[in-house]
Amino acid sequence: MKDNRDLQFRSPLVASLATEKLLVGLHRGIGLKVTGPRIVFSRYDASTGTEQIYAVDPNDPTSETNISSPSPLAQYPHDECPSISSTGLIAFSRGSGGYTGAIFTMNIDGSRQTQITTPPVGLWDNQPAWSGDGKYIAFVRSYQIWIANANGTNAHPVVAYPTSPFALDHTPTWNPTDNTQIAFWREHGGISAIMTLKITPNSSTPTSTAPVNVSNPGKDDWDGWPSWSPDGAQIAFWRNRGGQAAIWILTLSTATATQLSKFAAPGDQDRTPCWSPSGSEIACARTSWVDWQIFILETNGSGVRSASQGGGAL
Numbered sequence: 001m002k003d004n005r006d007l008q009f010r011s012p013l014v015a016s017l018a019t020e021k022l023l024v025g026l027h028r029g030i031g032l033k034v035t036g037p038r039i040v041f042s043r044y045d046a047s048t049g050t051e052q053i054y055a056v057d058p059n060d061p062t063s064e065t066n067i068s069s070p071s072p073l074a075q076y077p078h079d080e081c082p083s084i085s086s087t088g089l090i091a092f093s094r095g096s097g098g099y100t101g102a103i104f105t106m107n108i109d110g111s112r113q114t115q116i117t118t119p120p121v122g123l124w125d126n127q128p129a130w131s132g133d134g135k136y137i138a139f140v141r142s143y144q145i146w147i148a149n150a151n152g153t154n155a156h157p158v159v160a161y162p163t164s165p166f167a168l169d170h171t172p173t174w175n176p177t178d179n180t181q182i183a184f185w186r187e188h189g190g191i192s193a194i195m196t197l198k199i200t201p202n203s204s205t206p207t208s209t210a211p212v213n214v215s216n217p218g219k220d221d222w223d224g225w226p227s228w229s230p231d232g233a234q235i236a237f238w239r240n241r242g243g244q245a246a247i248w249i250l251t252l253s254t255a256t257a258t259q260l261s262k263f264a265a266p267g268d269q270d271r272t273p274c275w276s277p278s279g280s281e282i283a284c285a286r287t288s289w290v291d292w293q294i295f296i297l298e299t300n301g302s303g304v305r306s307a308s309q310g311g312g313a314l
Helices: none
Strands: 039-045 050-057 060-066 078-084 090-095 102-106 125-130 136-141 144-149 168-175 178-188 191-198 221-228 234-241 244-251 256-259 269-275 281-287 292-298 304-306
Touching (some): 039 078, 136 168, 136 178, 144 168
Parallel strands (some): 050 078, 168 221
Antiparallel strands (some): 125 136, 136 144, 221 234, 269 281
């Protein structure tokens, strides 16, 4: 991530405020001048039951701007899970609620909203993630990990999934330094873990390589929502241990995970991490069971600050 995509942010799958679904959009332009770094995130409005994508300067919480706002909003009320490419193009999920939807792209100012995937009837696409070079998008199709070219062509599953789901796969993330490596969150057999997988993105043939459990959660742990570091050496993820979710960092070379989040109150929760381009900061969603806000954590553990205002930020 770089320049105007200093941090990206995606909404938590398990949060009561939002679920990730999607659908149709249209070309539109808005008068937003974008300079400097941006976090993009989705915000749920309980009064209308809608969710929209916002951009904010991480150093100025008052700069929040709604950049997706489809029309008619009543028909397509849920824009979620934004992901920013190396060129500043945003992929996101758009839906009408329930298990429906598709992947869209737009510019950082909200212009040129374009639908790039069309799932078969009864299926849904969400949780897009760009490869480091912006050539490919990984996404979830009805709890399967799929990849496609940046324009949505050559969409295919990364593995040969059985007809009857044996696992629920979520939230893919690419190794920014290697297009042949992805990580994702898998729920299977009572275990929730972070997996990595070797793939061939420009091939339509699913890989025969088995995914590897890299987070190895303990019996009281529930791991989810990975985010690969810019240098490819670490994966941030959230771990729910004893009812408190926190951001952890996994160092791949040593297979060791360390908790990054530090809380002021027992009820605080951190979820859905995302790295800054420098690797020195991680954005996440934090709640004290009132509403969700975006916070930025220093990866060396030295500090934390708020980067959003108002309720419902995810």
